[in-house]
Amino acid sequence: AQSVTQLDSQVPVFEEAPVELRCNYSSSVSVYLFWYVQYPNQGLQLLLKYLSGSTLVKGINGFEAEFNKSQTSFHLRKPSVHISDTAEYFCAVTGGSNYKLTFGKGTLLTVNP
Amino acid sequence: EPEVTQTPSHQVTQMGQEVILRCVPISNHLYFYWYRQILGQKVEFLVSFYNNEISEKSEIFDDQFSVERPDGSNFTLKIRSTKLEDSAMYFCASSGRGYSGANVLTFGAGSRLTVL
Numbered sequence: 001a002q003s004v005t006q007l008d009s010q011v012p013v014f015e016e017a018p019v020e021l022r023c024n025y026s027s028s029v030s031v032y033l034f035w036y037v038q039y040p041n042q043g044l045q046l047l048l049k050y051l052s053g054s055t056l057v058k059g060i061n062g063f064e065a066e067f068n069k070s071q072t073s074f075h076l077r078k079p080s081v082h083i084s085d086t087a088e089y090f091c092a093v094t095g096g097s098n099y100k101l102t103f104g105k106g107t108l109l110t111v112n113p
Numbered sequence: 114e115p116e117v118t119q120t121p122s123h124q125v126t127q128m129g130q131e132v133i134l135r136c137v138p139i140s141n142h143l144y145f146y147w148y149r150q151i152l153g154q155k156v157e158f159l160v161s162f163y164n165n166e167i168s169e170k171s172e173i174f175d176d177q178f179s180v181e182r183p184d185g186s187n188f189t190l191k192i193r194s195t196k197l198e199d200s201a202m203y204f205c206a207s208s209g210r211g212y213s214g215a216n217v218l219t220f221g222a223g224s225r226l227t228v229l
Contacts, residue, residue, distance in 0.1 A: 034217075036220070042223075043204060043220050043222035044156070044204060044220040044223075045220075046217070046218075046219070046220075049217060051213050051216065090156060092156075094216050099161070099215045099218070100146070100158050100169055101146075101148075101158065101206075101218055103155050103157075105154070105155040
């Protein structure tokens with residue numbers, strides 16, 4: 001069984017500040033890791049993914065995340081946020097043969113002017 | 114860019130009524146999923162579908178739920194007798210071939226179901 005923990009339910013930041021959204025996972029098999037973003041009243045959009053290779057992955061809108069196997073983490077970062085980054089961010093994991101995604105509870109990022 | 118489309122975007126129904134939510138997955142994808150998100154809560158897995166049969170379902174997916182791929186392009190979720198607690202956003206997703214394709218799910222915009 002897999003699980004995802006997003007420690008911060010809400011993260012308020014000022015525009016142009018850096019941000020890190022934390023994600024930890026547990027799994028008994030090799031994992032693939034994802035961040036999805038959900039803008040208000042919209043669906044889930046893939047932000048970035050880690051399947052293999054370099055542990056630092058870059059996604060859309062200037063976001064990046066680093067896979068750390070020893071710490072079972074996949075934290076999301078952006079060096080300078082914009083008002084338009086205000087959204088709910090979900091970390092998710094899959095692994096094994098059924099390709100089922102397990103989501104964390106989400107982190108609401110609010111960027112203030 | 115290929116996308117997953119869902120209809121309706123919003124449906125309001127009376128408790129006890131049957132509801133069908135429709136999805137058109139990406140055309141060359143092989144794996145299909147339904148997830149739901151109750152307002153303010155996390156996204157929960159309901160069911161996965163491959164090769165015209167359910168490959169896995171969660172404990173939420175009880176006998177009142179069913180899925181079907183009736184014509185090779187649509188993928189439907191039926192709720193036979195809706196309850197108040199079925200009110201949620203329902204997301205359809207699909208994924209493709211190989212380990213990179215199959216593990217990367219593309220989600221639709223969702224269907225919001227409100228049960229009164």
